Amino acid sequence: xxxxxxxxxxxxAGYIGLVTGACLAELGHRVVVRDIDPEKVRVLxxxxxxxxxxxxxxxxxxxxxxxxxxxxxxxxxxxxxVAYVCVDTPPSxxxxxxxxxxxxxxxxxxxxxxxHTVVMKSTxxxxxxxxxxxxxxxxxxxxxxxxxxxxxxxxxxxVNDFMNPDRIVIGADEPATAVLIAELHSGIDAPVVTMDxxxxxxxKLASNALLATKISFAxxxxxxxxxxxxxxxxxxxxxxxxxRLGPHFLRPGIGWxxxxxxxxxxxxxxLASNTGFHPPLLSAVIxxxxxxxxxxxxxxxxxxxxxxxxxxxxxxxxxKPGTDDMREAPSAVLASRLQAEGASVRCWDPLARPSAAxxxxxxxxxxxxxxxxxxxDAAVVVTEWAQxxxxxxxxxxxxMRRPVLFDGRNLLDPAEMRELGFTYxxxxxx
Ligand code: UGA
Numbered sequence: 132x133x134x135x136x137x138x139x140x141x142x143x144a145g146y147i148g149l150v151t152g153a154c155l156a157e158l159g160h161r162v163v164v165r166d167i168d169p170e171k172v173r174v175l176x177x178x179x180x181x182x183x184x185x186x187x188x189x190x191x192x193x194x195x196x197x198x199x200x201x202x203x204x205x206x207x208x209x210x211x212x213v214a215y216v217c218v219d220t221p222p223s224x225x226x227x228x229x230x231x232x233x234x235x236x237x238x239x240x241x242x243x244x245x246x247h248t249v250v251m252k253s254t255x256x257x258x259x260x261x262x263x264x265x266x267x268x269x270x271x272x273x274x275x276x277x278x279x280x281x282x283x284x285x286x287x288x289x290v291n292d293f294m295n296p297d298r299i300v301i302g303a304d305e306p307a308t309a310v311l312i313a314e315l316h317s318g319i320d321a322p323v324v325t326m327d328x329x330x331x332x333x334x335k336l337a338s339n340a341l342l343a344t345k346i347s348f349a350x351x352x353x354x355x356x357x358x359x360x361x362x363x364x365x366x367x368x369x370x371x372x373x374x375r376l377g378p379h380f381l382r383p384g385i386g387w388x389x390x391x392x393x394x395x396x397x398x399x400x401x402l403a404s405n406t407g408f409h410p411p412l413l414s415a416v417i418x419x420x421x422x423x424x425x426x427x428x429x430x431x432x433x434x435x436x437x438x439x440x441x442x443x444x445x446x447x448x449x450x451k452p453g454t455d456d457m458r459e460a461p462s463a464v465l466a467s468r469l470q471a472e473g474a475s476v477r478c479w480d481p482l483a484r485p486s487a488a489x490x491x492x493x494x495x496x497x498x499x500x501x502x503x504x505x506x507x508d509a510a511v512v513v514t515e516w517a518q519x520x521x522x523x524x525x526x527x528x529x530x531m532r533r534p535v536l537f538d539g540r541n542l543l544d545p546a547e548m549r550e551l552g553f554t555y556x557x558x559x560x561x
Contacts, residue, residue, distance in 0.1 A: 135159040137315055138245070140211035142236040144171050144200065146182060146289065146390070146456075147252055147282055148217030153187055154293040155215075156194035158318045164200050165207035175200035183455040183482060186290040208243040213315065217252045222394055226401035228256055237263055241270035248276040248308050254335055254395055255279075256402050260302065260328035276308030279328045281335035286389065287453030299323045302331020336402070339395040340413055345380040346387050347419035353383035353559025354426070363559025364541060383558045385465075385513055385539035386423035388450035390458040393420075424464045428472070430537050430556050431509055439473030442507045442532070446500055447514025448480035448491075455482035461539075462513045466494055479503040481518060505530045515540035528552040 137160045141152040144166035152164040166172050174181045178195075180188045191198060201207055208214075218232035233253055240246060249267060251259065264277055279302035284292035299321050303309040309325045316323070326334075353363035363383050371378030387393070396417050403410045428438075435441055450460040457463065460483075466476050476494040478485070479502075485491030497503035500519060504510055504527050512519060519542055528534040528551045536548065538557040548555035 135317060136161065137212050138210040139163070139213045139215060139315075140165060140207040140243075141215045141217055142166075142207070142239075143217035143219070143232075143253070144168070144175060144181070145217065145219055146184065146286060147284075148215070149175075149180070149182065149187060149191075150184065150284060150289045150293055151215055151217055151252055151282070152198060153190040153194065154290065155315065156198035157190055157294070158316070160197065160315065161210070162194075162198045163207045163211070164198070165202070165204065166200070167202065169202055172200050172202045184289055185287065185453070190290060204239055205242070208240070208246070210245060211243050212245050212247045213250060213311070214240055214243065214246060214248070215250045215252050220253050220255055220398075222397055226397055227405070228254070228394075228398045230255060230259065233259070233263075234266060237266045238270060240267070240272060240275075243272075246272060246275050248278060248311055250312060251277070251279045251332075252282055254281065254391070254398075255332060256398060257329050257332040257336070259332060260304075264304075276303065276305055276311070277328070278303040278308050278312050279331035280312055281331060283335075283338060286456055287451065294319060296321045300331050300334050301325045302328040302334075304328055336395055336399045339391055340399050340416070342380050343387055343392045343396050343420070344412070344416045346382070346384070347416040347423075349381045349383045350386065350423045350558070351419050356559040357561075360561055361559075362561060366559075383541065384423075384515075385427055385461045385511075385558070386420045388459040388461045390450075390456060393459040424461055424468070427461075427465060427511060427537060427539055428468050431511070431535070434535050434554055434556070435509055435533070437473075438469060441474045441509065443469050443474045443476055444500075444503045444507045444510040445476060445478045445494070446503070446510055446512045446519055447516050448478055448485065449483035449514050452514055452516045455484065457483050457485070460513075463491070465511060465513060466491060470494075477503045477507060480514065481516060501527060501530065507531050508533050509535035509537070512536070512538045512540050512542050515542045519543075524548060524553070525551045 139155050139160050139162045141148050141164040144164050152162045156162045171181050216236050220228040223229040267275055281300055299316055301309045301312045313323045349367050356363040367381045371381050400413050445462050448462040469476050478494050479497050479500050500522050534553045536553050536555050541557045
């Protein structure tokens with residue numbers, strides 16, 4: 132077959148499945164994306180995208196000749212030469228990743244007449260490939276290849292990251308399988324790194340753990356700067372200029388969140404302890420992240436005293452700007468802690484909507500930062516939305532009952548904010 136015109140079935144129409152499906156169609160392949168959620172499939176068939184991801188809608192529209200969406204398993208499998216597994220692997224009660232959706236996809240592949248290769252995109256524990264191989268053999272797919280092809284795309288820039296990656300990692304135990312996956316990506320200019328399946332599975336977990344480590348390190352240094360009067364932004368800016376360390380992921384803040392770092396770091400720690408090894412560094416990285424959120428509450432208490440009855444505004448709910456995603460967002464942790472202290476929580480975010488999830492039920496949502504801040508006792512910048520830079524903070528200082536602001540993202544200028552009358556606190560800056 133033409134290496135630019137493979138028939139691909141993508142299982143799972145979440146962030147990863149949609150981006151993978153759209154980008155593979157963009158590269159020239161014929162793609163069917165299958166999901167079991169009728170509402171999601173209906174939205175996609177109607178030409179809409181159920182998630183916010185810049186560039187994704189346009190890419191889907193542009194490739195509609197080559198990209199379809201279905202609920203129907205047989206339709207997805209009929210022509211498929213390559214099956215991508217892109218379902219979510221949420222943490223289970225034990226802390227291990229819950230692979231039930233992965234296994235249900237793998238079992239369903241038994242009926243695929245033309246299937247050449249199964250590709251694992253979902254983030255899975257090391258060793259999943261061995262179990263997948265056994266499941267495929269059991270399903271009669273003994274001649275079907277298997278590859279681990281982890282994704283390194285970040286939300287809010289996933290389409291760009293997929294099309295312009297730093298590297299493509301392919302784990303396969305048969306050379307022919309690796310070659311096929313590499314060819315599927317032809318048109319993308321990036322080093323292809325081929326290795327065994329277990330190692331590819333580990334690359335994904337190790338990459339996210341090191342990124343999370345850099346942030347937790349920056350947060351710990353920021354606390355030390357607060358205690359010693361140094362300025363963490365100056366310090367980390369200069370540290371990052373060493374090319375061996377690099378400037379990225381050294382921004383101190385309110386702690387990391389999102390659908391990946393919290394889940395993957397826990398999963399890696401669990402994976403380690405399943406092997407009898409308790410990883411001290413990884414555990415500390417997770418601890419520092421939890422401490423960072425507690426420190427935010429402590430800073431408010433230092434100024435306000437008792438938080439009971441206080442009106443506190445959370446500016447930003449999404450786990451980072453440029454997304455509507457609230458999975459493991461620090462805002463949710465802050466909201467539930469504040470409410471537990473008896474505070475009344477207000478919130479603002481340009482994109483994210485509070486889910487039916489518990490901490491938000493009694494939080495009031497406002498259409499603009501100014502409306503949320505009117506009459507409030509304190510505010511926290513939780514997500515560094517650019518809109519917050521344009522707020523007329525001088526006016527806000529008058530509107531608030533007490534102009535107390537904890538800038539959890541070092542978004543604003545300390546001298547300016549204090550000039551305007553704020554009791555202003557940030558992370559690691561005097
Ligand atoms: C992350 C990785 O960056 C991707 O490479 C990876 O593919 C993805 O997880 C995944 O496993 O799927 P993402 O979760 O979308 O991507 O978001 P990031 O931009 O990495 O941010 C994660 C968290 O770290 C956010 O809460 C952010 O605010 C925080 N962060 C990031 C900091 O506090 N400081 C920094 O310097 C950078």
